[in-house]
Amino acid sequence: AQSVTQPDIHITVSEGASLELRCNYSYGATPYLFWYVQSPGQGLQLLLKYFSGDTLVQGIKGFEAEFKRSQSSFNLRKPSVHWSDAAEYFCAGGGSGTYKYIFGTGTRLKVLA
Amino acid sequence: DTAVSQTPKYLVTQMGNDKSIKCEQNLGHDTMYWYKQDSKKFLKIMFSYNNKELIINETVPNRFSPKSPDKAHLNLHINSLELGDSAVYFCASSQASGIVETQYFGPGTRLLVL
Numbered sequence A: 001a002q003s004v005t006q007p008d009i010h011i012t013v014s015e016g017a018s019l020e021l022r023c024n025y026s027y028g029a030t031p032y033l034f035w036y037v038q039s040p041g042q043g044l045q046l047l048l049k050y051f052s053g054d055t056l057v058q059g060i061k062g063f064e065a066e067f068k069r070s071q072s073s074f075n076l077r078k079p080s081v082h083w084s085d086a087a088e089y090f091c092a093g094g095g096s097g098t099y100k101y102i103f104g105t106g107t108r109l110k111v112l113a
Numbered sequence B: 001d002t003a004v005s006q007t008p009k010y011l012v013t014q015m016g017n018d019k020s021i022k023c024e025q026n027l028g029h030d031t032m033y034w035y036k037q038d039s040k041k042f043l044k045i046m047f048s049y050n051n052k053e054l055i056i057n058e059t060v061p062n063r064f065s066p067k068s069p070d071k072a073h074l075n076l077h078i079n080s081l082e083l084g085d086s087a088v089y090f091c092a093s094s095q096a097s098g099i100v101e102t103q104y105f106g107p108g109t110r111l112l113v114l
Helices: none
Strands: A003-005 A010-014 A019-021 A024-026 A032-038 A044-050 A056-058 A064-068 A073-078 A087-094 A107-112 B004-007 B010-013 B019-025 B031-037 B043-050 B053-057 B064-070 B073-078 B087-094 B109-113
Touching: A003 A087, A010 A019, A019 A107, A024 A073, A032 A064, A032 A073, A044 A056, A044 A064, A044 A073, A073 A087, B004 B087, B010 B019, B019 B031, B019 B087, B019 B109, B031 B073, B043 B064, B043 B073, B053 B064, B073 B087
Parallel strands: A010 A107, B010 B109
Antiparallel strands: A003 A024, A019 A073, A032 A044, A032 A087, A056 A064, A064 A073, A087 A107, B004 B019, B019 B073, B031 B043, B031 B087, B043 B053, B064 B073, B087 B109
8 A cells, every 4th residue: 555654753953963863654656755844733745755866856945855765765865954944844745646635643853953 | 916815814713603714726737635733733634625626634623514516616615613623724636646646835814713
C-alpha cells in the first residue's frame, strides 16, 4: 500500500543549528513528493516539491530536500534554523495518475533561542 | 489577493445542527479538495472535484455532502453534527487533472461541536 511516514513526531533544535526532518515513502513507482509547512493557526504552505530530475530540490525559506530512491526517503534540510521556522512540517506524496496526496503525520519543530 | 479562501474561519455549533463551509479559489484551477485535520494534526482527504465532477470520495459519513456550483467553488455541508466532527477543515486546489499537481491550501475552518 502507498504510504508516507514521518518517523519523528517532535524535533527540537537551537536557533542557528542545522535541521533535518525525515520522510520515507512507499510507492510502486517514483512518487511525486512535497513538503509543506503549517504555522500555528495557519494553512499549509508549500516549501518544495520533487517530480523528477535533479534529486536535490531547493525550496523557499532556505529549505532543501533530497530524493534518495535507494532509501525511499525525501528528507528536508536547512543549514541554519531561525526561530520563525517553528511550525508543523508535513511530507506528502502522490502517485502518477492519481489526484490524491497521502500526508505523513507531521513533525512539530521547536526552536530554542 | 487570496488564492484559496474559506468562510467562516471559525465555527462553533451545537451537536445535531447543520452547517456549511464555503471555499473559493481564484487560481483558475480545475480541481478542488476538502481535507480534515484532526486534533493530532493528521490530514486526510475527504473529497475532490474536477470541473464540478466528484472524483474522490473517501470513506466519509454521508452526513458530509460536498457541492461544487462551478469549478472555482467547492462547499461542504455537514448534517447532524457530532462531537467527532470537531476538526480543522482545509480546502485546496490544483491545476491539472489526472496527475499529481501542487495543491494550494486555504487557511482552514476551525469547527468546534459542543
